[in-house]
Amino acid sequence: MRSSLIGKIEKARRYAKEPGRVTLSGLTADFHGENAEHKVNYVDGKWSCTCDFFGQWETCSHVMALQEMFKQELPREALASLPED
Numbered sequence: 001m002r003s004s005l006i007g008k009i010e011k012a013r014r015y016a017k018e019p020g021r022v023t024l025s026g027l028t029a030d031f032h033g034e035n036a037e038h039k040v041n042y043v044d045g046k047w048s049c050t051c052d053f054f055g056q057w058e059t060c061s062h063v064m065a066l067q068e069m070f071k072q073e074l075p076r077e078a079l080a081s082l083p084e085d
């Protein structure tokens with residue numbers, strides 16, 4: 001029992017160094033903005049944010065920040081509104 005758990009821990013450490021193995025299928029975050037708190041979600045392939053800007057533009061600094069933070073873990077389609085470098 002104990003030795004098999006040790007094996008899993010070692011495997012987990014190896015996996016943790018290979019972020020390409022993980023693609024986030026959804027994301028829920030409390031975003032502490034400069035002026036207010038916002039709820040940001042990526043659900044069923046769509047972003048949402050509770051800030052006013054998002055309501056008009058369907059993206060905002062909070063969504064873009066999360067896209068940048070999780071660039072490697074988010075699926076390609078989740079990065080659509082991220083400006084090219």
Ligand SMILES: [Zn+2]
Nearest residue numbers: 049051060062
């Ligand atoms: Zn926002």
